[in-house]
Amino acid sequence: KAGVTQTPRYLIKTRGQQVTLSCSPISGHRSVSWYQQTPGQGLQFLFEYFSETQRNKGNFPGRFSGRQFSNSRSEMNVSTLELGDSALYLCASSPPTGNGGETQYFGPGTRLLVL
Amino acid sequence: GENVEQHPSTLSVQEGDSAVIKCTYSDSASNYFPWYKQELGKGPQLIIDIRSNVGEKKDQRIAVTLNKTAKHFSLHITETQPEDSAVYFCAASKVEVGGKSTFGDGTTLTVKP
Numbered sequence: 001k002a003g004v005t006q007t008p009r010y011l012i013k014t015r016g017q018q019v020t021l022s023c024s025p026i027s028g029h030r031s032v033s034w035y036q037q038t039p040g041q042g043l044q045f046l047f048e049y050f051s052e053t054q055r056n057k058g059n060f061p062g063r064f065s066g067r068q069f070s071n072s073r074s075e076m077n078v079s080t081l082e083l084g085d086s087a088l089y090l091c092a093s094s095p096p097t098g099n100g101g102e103t104q105y106f107g108p109g110t111r112l113l114v115l
Numbered sequence: 116g117e118n119v120e121q122h123p124s125t126l127s128v129q130e131g132d133s134a135v136i137k138c139t140y141s142d143s144a145s146n147y148f149p150w151y152k153q154e155l156g157k158g159p160q161l162i163i164d165i166r167s168n169v170g171e172k173k174d175q176r177i178a179v180t181l182n183k184t185a186k187h188f189s190l191h192i193t194e195t196q197p198e199d200s201a202v203y204f205c206a207a208s209k210v211e212v213g214g215k216s217t218f219g220d221g222t223t224l225t226v227k228p
Contacts, residue, residue: 004158033214043159043204043218056215090158094214102147102210106158 001026004093004107012113018079021110025072025093031055032074033104034066037088046089049074078112086114117142119207121219129227134195136222138205139187145207148188149216150179153202162203163190166210195226 005024013019025032033056034046045058049068066076072093078085088111092104118141128134140148146167151159165172165179165188172179176195181188192199202223206216 031214033216035218042220043206045215045217048214050213055213058215092158092214102208102213103149103161103164104214104216105161106151108156108158 001028004091004105006089006091006107006110008110009108010111010113012115013081014115015081015083017081018077019081019112020075020077021089021091021112023074023076023091023093023107025074025091026095026105029093029095029105030072031094032068032072033092033094034074034076035090035092036060037090037109038086043090046076081114083114086112088112117145117207117217119205119217119219121205121222123222124220125223125225127225127227128195130195130197132195134190134192134199134224134226136190136203136205136224137187138189138207138219139185140207140217141186142207142209143183143186145209147208147210148179148181149206149208150177150190151204151206153204153221159204192224195224197226197228200224200226 031050033048036044048056052068063079068074088109090109092106121138149164153159178191202221205219208216
């Protein structure tokens with residue numbers, strides 16, 4: 001099976017702009033989670049989508065949002081970018097609940113640089 | 116919420132030696148504890164996991180132990196090799212909650228040839 005894919009892999013934006021990142025989960029996986037990874041804060045949970053619904057949410061401002069499509073692909077959007085949003089954004093997908101649904105498989109990430 | 120502490124932050128060992136990384140968690144309801152290895156330019160890769168109904172799990176040179184009473188779990192790597200050099204993360208979550216994990220801050224392991 002193909003792994004989790006994320007596009008784009010690298011992105012440079014300026015403050016105030018908005019950005020949309022995309023994640024395609026492993027085939028058959030319906031849960032998609034997003035994490036922000038920075039040197040200072042480590043891996044921080046953003047949100048999780050399951051069957052097109054947000055199931056869990058982390059402690060990030062409303063500028064961070066996401067959605068999931070019927071084919072389980074997910075996007076996350078960050079509006080009004082700030083310098084502190086520079087990070088590696090990781091997407092992880094999980095198998096159906098009851099079949100190891102707690103196990104997360106990560107993609108390679110999208111590295112966002114805000115200037 | 117859950118808080119996971121990981122130690123040490125850096126670890127350097129000679130090839131062939133063992134490496135141990137320890138994590139503690141705060142939420143006694145957490146019941147799933149995975150370990151990830153992250154190499155430069157890549158996303159974290161699951162290397163082993165343990166559920167709260169098990170005290171120890173082993174997979175070749177890698178083992179994880181869990182002490183629910185003390186709320187800590189450890190990763191043990193034996194016969195280390197240079198390719199084991201990477202950043203290792205522990206995490207804790209609740210199976211019934213779904214895809215939301217709390218991660219430790221990571222341990223940079225360097226295996227010297």
